[in-house]
Every structure is written in structure tokens, then in C-alpha cells.
Amino acid sequence: xxxxxxxxxxxxxxxxxxxxxVKTGEHGAFTRIVLTYPAAVDWVxxxxxxxxxxxxxxxxxxxxxxxxxxxxxxxxxxxxWVDPVTNDLQLGIDCACHAIPFELSARVLVIDIKDGPxxxxxxFELGLVSGAPLPPLQSGQPLRPRKSARxxxxxxxxxxxxxxxxxxxxxxxxxxxxxxTALRLDDFRAMLIxxxxxxxxxxxxxxxxxxxxxxxxxxxxxxxxxxxxxxxAALESLPGIGVRSDGTAPPDVMVQGGTCPRPADLxxxxxxxxxxxxxxxxxARAAVLSEFDVPDTANLLRAVDTYLHFGLGAEARQLLASFxxxxxxxxxxxxxxxxxEGETPPDNPFRNMxxxxxxxxxxxxxxAGEGERAFVNGAAVSRSxxxxxxxxxxxxxxxxxxxxxxxxxxxxxxxxxxxxxxxAAADDPAVGLLAATQALQKGDPVAAEAxxxxxxxxxxxxxxxxxxxxxxxxxxxxxxxxxxxxLEAFAFEHGxxxxxxxxxxxxxxxxxxxxxxxxAFQHAGETPALAHDVWMLLAETGTDxxxxxxxxxxxxxxxxxxxxxxxxxxxERLLAAGLPNAAADxxxxxxxxxxxxxxxxxxxxxxxxxxxxxxxxxxxxxPALLAASYTAAGDLASAASTYQGAGDAAxxxxxxxxxxxxxxxxxxxxxxxxxxAAVAGLVDPPAEAEAAPPLRAGLARLEExxxxxxxxxNLLAATPAP
Numbered sequence: 001x002x003x004x005x006x007x008x009x010x011x012x013x014x015x016x017x018x019x020x021x022v023k024t025g026e027h028g029a030f031t032r033i034v035l036t037y038p039a040a041v042d043w044v045x046x047x048x049x050x051x052x053x054x055x056x057x058x059x060x061x062x063x064x065x066x067x068x069x070x071x072x073x074x075x076x077x078x079x080x081w082v083d084p085v086t087n088d089l090q091l092g093i094d095c096a097c098h099a100i101p102f103e104l105s106a107r108v109l110v111i112d113i114k115d116g117p118x119x120x121x122x123x124f125e126l127g128l129v130s131g132a133p134l135p136p137l138q139s140g141q142p143l144r145p146r147k148s149a150r151x152x153x154x155x156x157x158x159x160x161x162x163x164x165x166x167x168x169x170x171x172x173x174x175x176x177x178x179x180x181t182a183l184r185l186d187d188f189r190a191m192l193i194x195x196x197x198x199x200x201x202x203x204x205x206x207x208x209x210x211x212x213x214x215x216x217x218x219x220x221x222x223x224x225x226x227x228x229x230x231x232x233a234a235l236e237s238l239p240g241i242g243v244r245s246d247g248t249a250p251p252d253v254m255v256q257g258g259t260c261p262r263p264a265d266l267x268x269x270x271x272x273x274x275x276x277x278x279x280x281x282x283x284a285r286a287a288v289l290s291e292f293d294v295p296d297t298a299n300l301l302r303a304v305d306t307y308l309h310f311g312l313g314a315e316a317r318q319l320l321a322s323f324x325x326x327x328x329x330x331x332x333x334x335x336x337x338x339x340x341e342g343e344t345p346p347d348n349p350f351r352n353m354x355x356x357x358x359x360x361x362x363x364x365x366x367x368a369g370e371g372e373r374a375f376v377n378g379a380a381v382s383r384s385x386x387x388x389x390x391x392x393x394x395x396x397x398x399x400x401x402x403x404x405x406x407x408x409x410x411x412x413x414x415x416x417x418x419x420x421x422x423x424a425a426a427d428d429p430a431v432g433l434l435a436a437t438q439a440l441q442k443g444d445p446v447a448a449e450a451x452x453x454x455x456x457x458x459x460x461x462x463x464x465x466x467x468x469x470x471x472x473x474x475x476x477x478x479x480x481x482x483x484x485x486x487l488e489a490f491a492f493e494h495g496x497x498x499x500x501x502x503x504x505x506x507x508x509x510x511x512x513x514x515x516x517x518x519x520a521f522q523h524a525g526e527t528p529a530l531a532h533d534v535w536m537l538l539a540e541t542g543t544d545x546x547x548x549x550x551x552x553x554x555x556x557x558x559x560x561x562x563x564x565x566x567x568x569x570x571x572e573r574l575l576a577a578g579l580p581n582a583a584a585d586x587x588x589x590x591x592x593x594x595x596x597x598x599x600x601x602x603x604x605x606x607x608x609x610x611x612x613x614x615x616x617x618x619x620x621x622x623p624a625l626l627a628a629s630y631t632a633a634g635d636l637a638s639a640a641s642t643y644q645g646a647g648d649a650a651x652x653x654x655x656x657x658x659x660x661x662x663x664x665x666x667x668x669x670x671x672x673x674x675x676x677a678a679v680a681g682l683v684d685p686p687a688e689a690e691a692a693p694p695l696r697a698g699l700a701r702l703e704e705x706x707x708x709x710x711x712x713x714n715l716l717a718a719t720p721a722p
Contacts, residue, residue: 027377035108051092062082078092099112099114304320310389313340345367350363351367358384359380362400379412385416394420398420429457429460433456436452446475465506469487479509487503517537538551544573571600575596607629627655
């Protein structure tokens with residue numbers, strides 16, 4: 001029999017291993033669902049009636065949904081179940097959210113339920129069955145509280161005993177039995193309350209007491225029960241009492257699903273009570289060794305935290321290396337020891353911990369590299385920063401605020417900045433530098449330049465120069481020669497160090513703003529973004545000689561590699577300089593604006609191409625440019641009609657005169673002595689009268705000639721010189 005039982009268990013083990021583990025976690029603006037399959041699967045996610053549905057190809061697999069709501073609430077994921085017919089995993093969504101799935105590995109599928117509308121054209125918004133796009137999800141009605149299972153007239157656990165309780169009518173024929181039942185219930189209630197209190201003290205039970213109403217209404221009179229109430233330990237139905245199987249809070253989950261370190265692992269509650277460094281360090285150091293010179297681990301970690309409190313990272317590492325027992329290590333405190341001195345930990349122990357809801361989020365943000373600052377828990381960062389000692393706030397404030405700004409969390413960056421200002425000295429240049437950085441992030445270079453400190457030394461002087469050049473670059477203003485020389489000195493001093501890219505950017509912008517574009521292109525090197533900035537500055541602020549010397553005759557491959565706005569701006573500058581042929585070389589791409597390309601074509605004598613380019617913008621094309629193109633093409637009637645449609649009567653009349661339609665060019669209210677009216681009458685004379693004798697006819701021609709001469713003279717006098 002035992003052998004059969006063992007074989008049954010062995011056969012059941014593989015089937016049990018084929019299940020799908022489901023874990024969840026809350027991450028601020030989204031809820032994450034992590035599904036771990038026993039092997040790689042083909043999946044498809046689509047919309048269902050109440051949210052989303054996940055379908056897995058192949059045989060059905062059981063899902064372990066027992067721990068889904070252990071960590072998360074039902075604010076976004078209202079429900080989750082497996083369809084018994086299709087075996088699809090159904091996700092009931094109760095918010096204006098959308099789902100974004102991605103594969104973390106071959107066997108791990110992650111589904112993020114994010115707030116807001118889905119991305120445009122998301123394939124996950126198609127119905128899983130119909131394949132048609134469905135409207136975005138909206139917030140549903142709030143769940144109605146479940147009615148209490150406690151019957152009327154039951155014991156009020158939150159109530160107090162009345163000073164003068166009203167006597168309760170005793171049911172007929174049940175006096176002794178009812179009294180015995182009441183006594184048993186009183187004993188049970190006293191025992192249950194005592195056990196609840198003991199459980200709350202041990203952390204096993206949490207007692208959630210809601211606020212009592214100011215003026216509670218008296219409970220309705222309840223009829224006496226027909227039979228004695230049985231004592232029940234249905235704790236879930238008791239109001240105000242929440243039961244949990246263990247005394248710990250839900251685990252804090254990292255970005256990639258791991259569990260965050262506990263707050264006690266960082267010693268964040270062990271900052272010293274005073275700022276007397278000598279006394280605190282002496283006490284902490286003296287307590288490290290016990291009576292027989294044996295290191296006490298708890299006192300050792302307390303001493304390390306004291307050294308970290310005062311920013312002594314190297315000394316804290318020395319303590320850990322000297323007194324920790326062999327085989328033990330504390331990577332978190334070791335990582336903090338580098339960060340409090342402004343260095344980066346060699347082996348980052350805080351990787352992927354930026355989303356944790358504890359002080360580890362602050363240290364993870366400070367230790368993260370350039371590409372590792374996603375999913376930052378800004379609230380935890382600012383909260384932990386406020387709990388730091390003043391010395392660390394003053395030292396870490398600028399870098400923390402800068403990284404929060406880079407992550408797009410300006411609100412928590414402002415919290416850090418204000419706390420840093422209170423902890424820093426009044427003349428600390430870092431205060432102005434941080435304010436200038438925030439102004440630059442908001443797109444206010446004038447305020448940024450005004451916030452910069454007047455004087456700064458050391459690395460603060462370099463930060464001031466970098467911020468000043470950035471503010472001048474956004475304003476398109478030149479940089480002073482002394483500041484440019486200081487930048488070159490810093491670049492020589494730092495060589496190929498970690499600040500080289502920032503220095504090259506500042507030098508390229510400063511030289512370009514000063515008109516030295518050869519040096520600017522040299523500092524830009526092969527960096528596409530920086531070269532784009534220099535070309536844009538050349539097109540916007542460069543002199544004609546600098547523009548002609550750089551843009552004319554440029555290699556076509558290099559010219560086409562530039563962005564459309566840069567090429568259009570240079571083409572416009574070349575056209576204004578009277579070089580339409582060179583402008584045409586810069587406006588050959590399809591992304592050139594139609595009006596600019598038409599003006600270039602018209603300047604090169606290709607009126608038909610100009611009309612073709614403008615036809616694509618009809619009827620919104622520039623009327624003056626369209627009429628000029630018609631004029632150049634010889635279609636004076638269309639040109640005059642275009643001017644008239646735009647309300648430019650003078651230009652329309654001028655084109656009509658060029659066409660020889662003098663009478664049409666006259667305004668309806670033109671006075672008789674208008675010079676143009678007199679000339680128009682000469683061009684279109686009235687019908688000839690009867691033949692006159694030769695002498696009279698000759699005299700008439702003389703008079704007509706004199707009148708024509710006078711009309712032309714009057715017209716020339718009234719027409720301004722070109």
C-alpha cells in the first residue's frame with residue numbers, strides 16, 4: 001500500500017509542476033501581473049467584454065490565482081478568473097486603463113495595467129474573438145459593500161455598555177435556558193476579546209476601528225430570537241476587525257518582480273540624535289568590540305550607520321572590512337558608503353530597486369546609470385530624502401533633484417530642492433545652480449541665467465559655466481570670451497574624463513554662438529545631435545560669409561543626413577542671399593515646405609514647377625506666391641484673379657495693365673482726372689467720327705498728340721519711382 005501511495009505522489013508531481021504561477025504588484029501608475037509558465041508559450045492578448053483576455057496556444061494549463069490580491073487592491077484589476085470553456089485567462093478591469101504585455105523571458109509574461117487611454121493603434125485593443133477594435137475602457141461603478149452577515153439584535157463589538165440598559169423582555173417559557181445561554185455568550189465574548197487583544201499585541205491580528213458617528217441613531221428594536229444564538233467565531237463578518245494570517249505587511253516588489261530589501265536592512269532608522277560628530281563617533285566606535293574584543297554585529301552596524309550619518313563613507317567601509325565575521329557582507333551599506341561621498345558603487349547593489357517604497361528607492365536612484373532610471377518611485381525618494389540628516393541633504397540634494405528632473409518628476413524634485421535649500425548654507429552656490437537647472441527644464445532660460453550664482457569655485461564653477469552656456473544657447477545669445485576661455489581650461493583639465501561629453505556640448509554651442517563655426521564643428525565631432533545643433537545655429541545666427549563658406553558645395557551625402565528643418569532654414573538663407581541655385585541643392589528632399597520649394601523654383605525661372613508645388617496646398621497656398629507664379633508663367637488673367645481673391649486690388653490692377661486690359665484695371669470709383677483713366681482712354685479710343693477735311697483732321701491729330709503727351713507726363717509724375 002505504501003508503494004502505491006509513493007507511486008501516486010510521484011505521478012502527480014509532474015502534473016503539478018505544469019501550473020502557471022501568477023504574481024502581482026502595485027507600481028504607482030500601473031499594476032503589474034507576472035505569469036511564469038513551465039515552458040515557452042505562444043500567447044495573444046485581446047479585449048473582452050469586461051476587460052482583457054489572455055489566450056495560450058496548446059494544452060490547457062492551470063493557473064495559481066491564490067496570491068493575486070495579496071499585494072494589490074481591486075482598483076484596477078477588479079477580477080481575474082479562467083474561462084472553463086476556452087481556458088482563457090480573463091482580466092476584469094474597473095478603471096480607465098489599458099493593458100500592455102511584454103515578455104521578460106521565454107517563460108515569463110508580464111502584463112502592465114496602466115492608467116489612461118491606450119496608445120494609438122494598439123493591437124491589444126482588438127477583440128480577442130471578433131478582432132475588431134473596441135472603445136477604451138472606462139471607470140466602472142464602485143463596488144457596493146457586502147451586507148454584514150450579523151443579524152439584527154446581535155452583539156455590537158464597537159459599542160459601549162449603556163449606563164442604564166433597558167430591561168429586555170424575556171421570552172415566555174425560556175427564562176432559565178435564556179439566562180444560561182446569555183451567561184455562556186458573555187463568557188465567550190470576554191474570552192474572544194481577550195484573545196483578540198493578545199493577537200493584536202503579537203501582531204497576528206489587526207484591529208481596524210472605524211470612526212464612530214457623532215450622533216448615532218438608536219438601533220431598531222429587534223424581536224427576540226426564537227432560539228438561542230450559537231456562539232460563532234466567524235471573524236470575517238465582525239465589523240471593525242481585519243484578520244491576517246501573519247504579522248507582516250505585503251512584500252514590496254521591485255521593477256522586475258523581486259522583493260525589495262526591508263527597511264531594517266538599510267539602518268534608515270538609526271541616524272544619530274545629535275550633530276556632535278566627535279562624541280557620536282567615539283561612542284559608536286567604542287561599542288563595536290565586546291569585553292573580550294569580539295565584534296558585536298549589531299553595534300558594528302550601528303557604528304557604520306553613524307559614520308554614514310556624517311558622510312564618512314570610506315571609514316564605514318573600513319569598519320565593515322575589519323570587523324564583519326568571515327563569510328558575511330553587507331552590500332547595501334557598502335553601496336551607501338560610496339554614494340554619501342558622491343561616488344558610484346563598483347558593483348551596484350541597488351539595481352532595479354528604483355520602484356521600491358522605502359529608502360532603497362533614493363539610493364537606487366543615486367546609484368543608477370544613465371539608462372537605468374525608469375520607474376522611479378518619486379514619492380519614496382522625496383520622503384526618504386526628507387528623513388536624511390542635514391549634512392547628507394545638503395550634499396546629496398542637487399544630484400537627487402537633478403535625477404528626479406531627468407526622470408520627469410518635477411513635483412518631487414521641487415520637494416527635494418526646498419529641503420536642500422533649508423539644509424544648505426545661504427551662500428552655497430549649489431542652491432542657485434539647482435534653481436537654474438529647474439528653470440532650464442521648464443524652458444525658461446532667462447530665469448535660469450538670473451538664478452545662477454555670481455561666483456563659484458571648483459566643480460561648482462564648471463556647473464555654473466555649463467548652465468550659463470545652455471541658457472545662452474536656448475536664447476541664441478553669444479557667450480563672453482572669458483567664459484569661453486574658462487570652458488577650454490576645464491576641458492583641458494578633465495581630458496577624456498566622464499564630463500567630456502558635457503564639455504564638448506558646451507564648447508560647441510559657445511563657439512557657434514560666437515561665430516567660430518569651424519571650432520564648433522570640431523567639438524561636435526561625430527555626435528549627430530550636437531552637429532545638428534551647430535548647423536541650426538549656423539542657419540539661424542551665422543553671418544552670410546560663414547553660411548556660404550560652409551553650406552555651398554557641401555558633400556551631398558552629408559547634406560542629406562541633416563534634418564529637414566535645418567536644410568529648409570539654410571535653403572531659405574541662401575535664397576535670401578541671392579543664390580537660388582545653391583538653395584535648390586538644399587531643398588531637393590520631399591520634406592521641404594511647399595512654399596519654400598516653390599519660391600526657390602520661381603527664383604530659378606521654373607514657374608511651372610512652382611505651380612505644381614503650390615497645387616498640393618490649394619486653397620491654402622500663399623496668394624502672393626501663387627499670383628507671382630501665374631505671372632511668371634504668362635497667365636496674367638489668373639494672376640489678377642488671385643490678387644483680387646486675396647483683396648489686393650492694387651496688385652490686380654497692375655497685372656491687368658500688364659495684360660493690356662486698361663479699362664478693367666480702373667476702379668469703379670476712380671475720378672475723371674485719374675492719370676490711369678486718361679491713359680486708358682488713349683489706349684482704347686472711341687469710335688472714329690466722320691471723315692474731316694485734311695486741315696481739320698491734321699489739327700485734331702496735333703491736339704490728340706499734345707493730350708497724349710500730357711497724360712503720359714501726368715502718369716509718370718503720379719507713379720513713384722521703383
